[in-house]
Amino acid sequence: MTFTPRVFSGIKPSGDLHLGNYLGAIRRFVPLQDTHETLYCVVDMHAITVWQAPEDLKRWTYEIAAAYIASGLDPGKSIIFNQSQVMEHAELSWIFNCVARMGWMERMTQFKDKAGENSENVSLGLFAYPSLMAADILLYKATGVPVGDDQKQHLELTRDIAKKFNHDFRKQIKDLGFEEEFFPITETLATGPAMRVKSLKDGTRKMSKSDASDTSTIYMMDDAGTIARKIKRATSDAAPLPETAQGLAGRAEAENLVGIFAALSNRSLDDVLGEFGGRGWGAFKPALADLAVAVLAPIAGEMARLVGDRSEMDTILRDGADRARAIAQPTMDQVRRIVGFIR
Numbered sequence: 001m002t003f004t005p006r007v008f009s010g011i012k013p014s015g016d017l018h019l020g021n022y023l024g025a026i027r028r029f030v031p032l033q034d035t036h037e038t039l040y041c042v043v044d045m046h047a048i049t050v051w052q053a054p055e056d057l058k059r060w061t062y063e064i065a066a067a068y069i070a071s072g073l074d075p076g077k078s079i080i081f082n083q084s085q086v087m088e089h090a091e092l093s094w095i096f097n098c099v100a101r102m103g104w105m106e107r108m109t110q111f112k113d114k115a116g117e118n119s120e121n122v123s124l125g126l127f128a129y130p131s132l133m134a135a136d137i138l139l140y141k142a143t144g145v146p147v148g149d150d151q152k153q154h155l156e157l158t159r160d161i162a163k164k165f166n167h168d169f170r171k172q173i174k175d176l177g178f179e180e181e182f183f184p185i186t187e188t189l190a191t192g193p194a195m196r197v198k199s200l201k202d203g204t205r206k207m208s209k210s211d212a213s214d215t216s217t218i219y220m221m222d223d224a225g226t227i228a229r230k231i232k233r234a235t236s237d238a239a240p241l242p243e244t245a246q247g248l249a250g251r252a253e254a255e256n257l258v259g260i261f262a263a264l265s266n267r268s269l270d271d272v273l274g275e276f277g278g279r280g281w282g283a284f285k286p287a288l289a290d291l292a293v294a295v296l297a298p299i300a301g302e303m304a305r306l307v308g309d310r311s312e313m314d315t316i317l318r319d320g321a322d323r324a325r326a327i328a329q330p331t332m333d334q335v336r337r338i339v340g341f342i343r
């Protein structure tokens, strides 16, 4: 192993953080800071691939950094920063735009989903998004990325870009003294079961920052009353809860609500259903609301304190950016030489 075990991940400031971002991403980041060098980024340059009002972009950037810290990321251990403060991300992504092939990018299903019918009218940045993501990861030669299923295709593209760069420039890489590849072939990191939190109104759609309906989403900073109300009104079905996880098949909303309970309490679906099987939603939903409040309220309180102290947040983000740049700059210097840019 010639690469330092290093993890990179990020969340884009494109809306208020929700339970899906917490269970599917932020909570999974925390244990990795004890086993790896970790960089957790607020990917503001990704956010602007669709329109963001500048004031909202700033507010959400602070909110994500605050959520990282309030959820247990330690700025003394993890490098916490916002992407646009380290301009090497943009520079490497341009080089990767020239390595990646149009055919690779055209196969990205997330672009097709996000662009929808409107693909002629979306930004060029949205199309090039996966190339910036590859730059985010490879700028730090990250060996592992804790991503959900929705990002697997982008990570595959990151590996393709790394392989093509390593191959196209193999002579220059060797001349620089590297015996093996320059960029690592980054792996997906599994940290516990990957949780896909679905909309409270439609168990087939993921809970999402950009969902227009407020009632379908539990935000990390919702107060206790709001969380309880949203769970009470969440779509469910008429049948009682099944006795085992198998009985959830074909019941998307039930599966989602039981899945959220299991994830929040670190229990298996079968274990939760061992307690609630045979009972109705009138018993389950208040217990789920109490659990969600017990987990989220302390985090929301600390987030509110942190976002209220912008000078503390600015110091943390600036310090993180300095440490990130200290890793990024030597790599970028080498990349420029490999590519043939005169300095």
Ligand code: AQP
Residues within 6 Å of the ligand: 010, 011, 012, 013, 014, 015, 019, 020, 021, 022, 023, 024, 025, 146, 147, 148, 149, 150, 151, 195, 196, 197, 198, 206, 207, 208, 209, 210, 211
């Ligand atoms: N519903 C979800 N369940 C589990 N994990 C989720 N993530 C997002 N939604 C869920 C994970 O959170 C991280 C955030 O990634 P992102 O901010 O880059 O964007 P995203 O995945 O597109 O998240 P959103 O909330 O749906 O944002 P919008 O609406 O702006 O596109 C990722 O690790 C993701 O897997």
